[in-house]
Amino acid sequence: MTGVVEPLLFVAATAPGDADIAFNSPVETLYLIASFLFILGLRGLTAAHTARRGLILAELGMVFAIWGTVIHPDIMAHLEIAGFFQTYKWILLTFFIGSAIGIAISALIPMTRMPERIALSHAFGGLAAALVGVSEYYREQVVAGHMDQTTMAAIGFEVLFGGLTFTGSLMAFGKLSGLIPGRNITWPLQNQSNILMFGGTFVLLVLVTIDPSNQVLFYAVAAMPLLLGILFVAPIGGADMPVVITLLNSYAGLAASATGFALGNNVLIIAGALDGASGFILSVVMSKAMNRSFRNVLFGAFGKVDEEDAAKAAAGGDRVQEASVGDAAMLLSGAGSVIVCPGYGMAVAQAQHVVGELAEILEANGTQVRYAIHPVAGRMPGHMNVLLAEAKIPYTSLMELEEINEDFKHTDVALVVGANDVVNPAAKHNPASSIYGMPVLNADLARSCIVLKRSMRPGFAGIENELFFAPNTVLTFGDAKDTLEKVVEALR
Amino acid sequence: MLEIFLGLYIFMLAAFVGYGVIKGVPALLHTPLMAFTNAISGISLVGSLVAAGAHYNDVSTVLGAIAVLCATINVVGGFWITDRMLRMFKKQEPKAGADGEAAS
Numbered sequence: 001m002t003g004v005v006e007p008l009l010f011v012a013a014t015a016p017g018d019a020d021i022a023f024n025s026p027v028e029t030l031y032l033i034a035s036f037l038f039i040l041g042l043r044g045l046t047a048a049h050t051a052r053r054g055l056i057l058a059e060l061g062m063v064f065a066i067w068g069t070v071i072h073p074d075i076m077a078h079l080e081i082a083g084f085f086q087t088y089k090w091i092l093l094t095f096f097i098g099s100a101i102g103i104a105i106s107a108l109i110p111m112t113r114m115p116e117r118i119a120l121s122h123a124f125g126g127l128a129a130a131l132v133g134v135s136e137y138y139r140e141q142v143v144a145g146h147m148d149q150t151t152m153a154a155i156g157f158e159v160l161f162g163g164l165t166f167t168g169s170l171m172a173f174g175k176l177s178g179l180i181p182g183r184n185i186t187w188p189l190q191n192q193s194n195i196l197m198f199g200g201t202f203v204l205l206v207l208v209t210i211d212p213s214n215q216v217l218f219y220a221v222a223a224m225p226l227l228l229g230i231l232f233v234a235p236i237g238g239a240d241m242p243v244v245i246t247l248l249n250s251y252a253g254l255a256a257s258a259t260g261f262a263l264g265n266n267v268l269i270i271a272g273a274l275d276g277a278s279g280f281i282l283s284v285v286m287s288k289a290m291n292r293s294f295r296n297v298l299f300g301a302f303g304k305v306d307e308e309d310a311a312k313a314a315a316g317g318d319r320v321q322e323a324s325v326g327d328a329a330m331l332l333s334g335a336g337s338v339i340v341c342p343g344y345g346m347a348v349a350q351a352q353h354v355v356g357e358l359a360e361i362l363e364a365n366g367t368q369v370r371y372a373i374h375p376v377a378g379r380m381p382g383h384m385n386v387l388l389a390e391a392k393i394p395y396t397s398l399m400e401l402e403e404i405n406e407d408f409k410h411t412d413v414a415l416v417v418g419a420n421d422v423v424n425p426a427a428k429h430n431p432a433s434s435i436y437g438m439p440v441l442n443a444d445l446a447r448s449c450i451v452l453k454r455s456m457r458p459g460f461a462g463i464e465n466e467l468f469f470a471p472n473t474v475l476t477f478g479d480a481k482d483t484l485e486k487v488v489e490a491l492r
Numbered sequence: 493m494l495e496i497f498l499g500l501y502i503f504m505l506a507a508f509v510g511y512g513v514i515k516g517v518p519a520l521l522h523t524p525l526m527a528f529t530n531a532i533s534g535i536s537l538v539g540s541l542v543a544a545g546a547h548y549n550d551v552s553t554v555l556g557a558i559a560v561l562c563a564t565i566n567v568v569g570g571f572w573i574t575d576r577m578l579r580m581f582k583k584q585e586p587k588a589g590a591d592g593e594a595a596s
Contacts, residue, residue, distance in 0.1 A: 038532055039509060045525055046516040052578045058532060059571050069538045074546035082547065090544045090557040098564025105565070106573035111580075114523055117573065121530045121566050128562040132539040135555035139548040150496045249526055256533040261499050263539050269499055270506040275533035277510030278525060285519075375519055382522030386577055394584040400519050 030068030031267035037061030038271055042278075048395055065267050111390045112347045115245060115379040119173040122248045126165025129255035133158035134222055136262055141212055152212040154261035156205040159222040161255035167229030169248050175238055176379060184237040194231050201225060239344075239421075241379045242286045243294075250279025282381050289375035289401075291427075291438035320456070323474035325483060328450050329490035331474070332358075335412035337368040339404065341441050342384045343377045345418015345454065349480040355417060356391030358484055361491050370397045372404045372414075372441045374422035405442050414446035416467075418453075418480050424465045449473040452480045524577045531570025537563035 038061045044054015069075075070091070079087045109117050133155045141147040174180035201224040208217040236244050253275025260268030287294055323331070332338065340359070346352060359369040371393065377384045385398050408414060416423050423443040426433040443449050444467050451468060453475055467473055476483050517525050540563050543556025 035506075039513065041532075042510070042513050042517075042528070045521055045528060046513070046518070048518070048520060048578075048581050049583070051521060051524065051581070052575065055528065055571065055574055055578060058528065062532070062535070062567060062571070065535055065538055066541070069541045070545065072542050072546070074542055074548075078545065078547050087545055087547070090553060091541055091560060094544065094557045094560040095564050098561045099568040101561075102565040102567070102569025103572050106569040106576065109573075111577075114577075118523075118526050118530065121527075121570060124562040124566050125530065125533055125536065128534075128536045128540055128559040128566070131555045131559040131562070132536060132543055135540075135543045135552040135559070138555070139543075139552045143549050143552075150493065154496075246526075249529065253529070253533050256536045257503055259536050259539045261496065261503075263542070264495055264499070265538060266499070266502055268535055268538055269502050271532045271535040273503050273506035274510040274514075275529040277507050278514045278529040281511065281514050282522060282526070285522075373519065380523060381526065382519060382524070385520045386523045386580070389577070389580040389582070392580075392582065395520055395581045396584045398520055 024073050027068045027072060028266075030064045031265070034061040034065035034068065034267050035270045037064065038274060042274060065271075068267070110350075111386055112350055112352075113177070114386060115241065115383060116173055116176045118380060119169045119176055119245055119248070122245070122252045123166050123169035123173060125252040126162045126169060126248075126255055128162075129252075129259050130159045130162030130166060130222065130225075132259055133162060133262065137218055141218070142215065145213075147212040149209050149212060151262055153205075153209045154258050156209055156218075156221055158255055158258035158262055160201065160205060160225050161251050161258060163222060163225030164229045164232070165248050165251040165255055167226045168233045168244075168251070169229075171230055171233035172241060172244050172248065175233070176241060185234045190231075190235055194228070197224070197228060197231070201228065238379070240290075242376050242381055242383075243283055243290070245380050246279050246283035246286055247294075248279070250276050250283060253277070253279055286376055286381060289439060291435070320468050321474045323450065323476050325476065325486040326490060327474065328476050328483070329487045331413055331448060331450060332362060332367075332415070332487065333365065333491055335362075335367055337411045338362060338370075338413045338415055339408060339411050339443075339446065340369065340371045341377075341414060341416045341419050341423055341443050342371065342373070342388065343417065343419025343422060344379060344383075345420075345452075345480055347378055347383065347387060347418070349418060349482075351417060351481040351484055352387040352391040354481055354484040354488060355388070356393050357488050358491075359393060361488060370399055370404060370407075372399055372401065372408075372443075374401055374419070374439075374441055377419055377422050401439060401441060408442035409445040411446045412448065414441075414443040414449040416443055416449065416451040416453075417484070420453075420465055423467055425470075426464075426466045430466075443467060444470055444473070447472065451475045452483050453477055454479060520581070524574050527570050527574040527577065531567050531574060534563045534566030534570055537567055 037057045041054040041058030041061060044050045044057060075087060105117065137155050140151065171180065201221065204217055204221045204224065208214060208221055233244060253272045256275060257269050257272025260266065260272055340355060346355065362369050371388060373384045375381065388398055389395055421435055423441050424435060425440065425444040427435045427438045427440045430436055449467065449470070449472060451473060455477065468475060514525070537560060540556050540559030543552050544560050547553055
């Protein structure tokens, strides 16, 4: 825009030809093998018994990709001048520290905190992409003084998605871990101002693509998404986190892909596209399972309805039948078949292991025990499956909603552990309900239903749950883990 | 220009392949899937390695080194935790009665 030319700008204008463009067949061959292995590895994940083989293939692919990179011509050029140690010292140092941190986090974190772990890793991924983008811009534009517009556009998208993913994921992490209040934080004209700022950032991106030499513009494009990430995620409540996490997963992938465009690196484009596609599919699955559109989740009206309905729920909730631990144990011991419906409450109470113990006892009695997993039970896709698998429950008894929903009516007891809205029958027949149309587990159709609940507080949608007032439902109040431990004791 | 178009073709095809393959992943494995794709997209490690290793200039090197750190946490940590999760997924054991020894 302005004609300000920094003294630094043209210092290295006569730098030798761009090495990214130069084609290097050993490197490209290694990248090709890596891409092949990534796709093959992902294919392995389509079935539980091939999943670990798939993982090993992908790990092998990563080795090839890294191998191909450490012999990148730009690095080799430096190796000839500076020697091995000088060239690889930063790579080796950061690689070892990074591995140590990565392994420490992954080995120690409890399974119940998996959503936080995933959110944090999206943040790292976004940050890495954004940093590479800024680094490239600095090298090509600030130091070398020339950058073509296509590269600039790619770097622009890279820092945009990278920055957005970074702060957005940190916000999600904060909300999931309780560092930031999990409820929706709202302010006036929120959606309008967010959209306006996003549009503004996009305009800046176009402008800097037209004139890559404008550094102020570039740094604005790099900084704005950081703010946007915070503002976008702040209004989204804790229970909508599955959609947010999957969407950020998708953005992290797009950021990686954009990095690939900026560096002319195909394996990056492919890996990013795979990640982006995965995040996209999962967020569609999540939205469908909540019967809401993306738009509704991102700019959702949930926050406003919340308070009124919550008040109504608190006022009306006194016709429930309470059951003691002994009653619950008796119901369970007399049952021929039990379906457990876990929810986020199970994760909070860390009750998965005692659920496993209970199942063991019941099964020893000849009772059939299965688990009905609603797609949005928990705070991320598949959350409940991982927890139950941790409790050594075979995955063959973990059923998806469609698989098991017809079986509830032939089942003696539905045991609801810390789930609420995903078992609310109002979604099936009450058009006035804010969750009307959302697919729910038919826990109400079981011969009897035991609900383990901490208190009469309503679920995330802030609405009354009809299930609690049904004649065949009993509620046992208390911490899910405590209650189940007592039930297990009573049954022994 | 040609480069960008080739890149766009690759992106498009990879996105469709990804969509087709990942569509088949059961809900059971959705959490491992997220950790897995997260590890793979840590492949931006590749980009940051060049920035950290080629020593174009100090700023690029430092930014690249931080990026390698972040990306390595994702790649190594992501694969590690995916493996930790997948190891937990067990099939129904054939025997129903005696299950004393099979543990661990």
